[in-house]
Amino acid sequence: MTAAGLAAGYAADLVLGDPARWHPVAGFGSAAAALERRVWADSKAVGTAYATVCTGAATAFGFLAQAATRERPAARFALTAAATWAVLGGRGLAAEGTAMAALLDRGDVPSARRRLAHLCGRDATNLGSDELARAATESIAENTSDAVVAPLLWGAVAGIPGLLGYRALNTLDAMVGHTSPRHRRFGWASARADDLANLIPARAAAVLTAVCAGSHARDALRVWRRDGRRHPSPNAGQVEAAFAGALGVRLGGVNTYRGEPEDRGTLGDGRPPVTADLRRAVRLSTMVGMAAAAVAVAVAS
Template sequence: MPLRQAVTAAGLITGYAADSLFGDPRRGHPVAVFGSWAGALERRWWADSKPRGAAYAAVCAGAATGLGVAAQLSTRRRPFARFALTAAATWVVLGGRGLASEGREMARLLDTGDVPAARARLSHLCARDATELDSAELTRAATESIAENTSDAVVAPLLWGAVAGLPGLLGYRALNTLDAMVGYRSLRHRNFGWAAARLDDVVNLVPSRAGAVLTAVSAPLAGGQVRASLRAWRRYGSHHPSPNAGQVEAAFAGALGLRLGGTNSYGGEVEDRGTLGDGRAPQPVDLRHAVRLSRVVGAAAALVAAAVAVAR
């Protein structure tokens, strides 16, 4: 096995372990720093224009990817430095532990009937308008967000790190962050954020479907069934308006025996997400099952990413 591939694989596993044990860095999180810089640039560059937005996305994502390329080139003959940088980059771009913590906290708030606090807390998971949501809708929103973010914040960065190393890790996280910032179809970002949203769709096409397969394979470890998860994925994965989000959400729905999807509001824009799954409506206890499934899927993705890195 070439040393370079082994170093990348070891860095990915170590970074995944660091995220699982410690979660996000407490201060000076590089993703937050990137978001602040990108936000400041957006305020200066914004125009109701797709070309202007495309240039913005290219500059922001290109800067992050370029940093990864420079780090990759500077460590090509320094295996320990390559390992350390890969582990550090993997740690900061992953969000598995933070996602699980938010899911458990939402479950606790809903279990105790603290709907106002749960509405406020939902913003930590997604940008959905929660002002009118009741306990059932909050539970559904949180469950869907755990499923979608298992792909976006765990599976996808690991796979991009496996196939493209440091540029893949940093470039993917930059695009995903831009999508969260400007990709929603609000009046301000309908045109300016179009390129960021479409690029994020493209880079998640394969990871989202890999995440759905890993969800099905992992289902028994979270009390679910492989066949039910695969059946829901095949039947409902394309019902979602996003080409990617519905893949893992449908697989989670089948694995947990739930029915997800419905009408959601984002910044005043109402969107019908279709029906995902043919089970019952989710309850707060299902959030804990979703968290368990998310953690198992993340561990499986880390092993697959390491294997891909070695094979590459």
């Protein structure tokens, strides 16, 4: 039932995308933000307790749901499918990439700058169309791992608790896991735990990218093995490098986050990506998601 539920949930995300209202992940984020406002302190210890409570609550709910359906296979299937649909973001990711490409094709750079906030947190104020295409392509690659491959694999090995616990942790990382003055210490545990949770999924995503790269499979593997470590993140660079090789483009460089420049390394050998490459990245992301779903179903069977 876990395997069937994962397959059904993935299909639901592929067809339906995210719910327009009452999204469970958004609800979790609102609750976590409210708790942060009450307990925040410039302390790693407090931040660790906060991450433990938030992630633990989501995981515990998953354990309760799994225990309650141990002898009820139809209910286990339904809850696994619903949880999988709730935590995946493949269709939404593809929609954002396609929308960004459409804006860039029209030359609407101001709207594309605003739209980039749907994909990543970098400062887009001074970015031109080429830099916006690069930013979106990198975000498509990274989020293919974070929002599709990782939750599917965690669901395959840990069922409903794995799905909910992983998504809770990844959401916390997006909320507090960056290096702003407010969150440098408070968000340390969320960021480090998310890094650990994604160590294997990110590398699996890179391998699946090569599998889906067709005639560019060797380039994807070569660039991944050579450049994956150049990125300051232990995981984001893995799949971004594989995408760079698969697409034949050069990703990485200096980005600005909250007014602070960061050198993300150079990934790949080709030219900088353009809008057409962003569209190719969206298609590749969808293919990687399908491959990840197949692997997850096989593991859970």
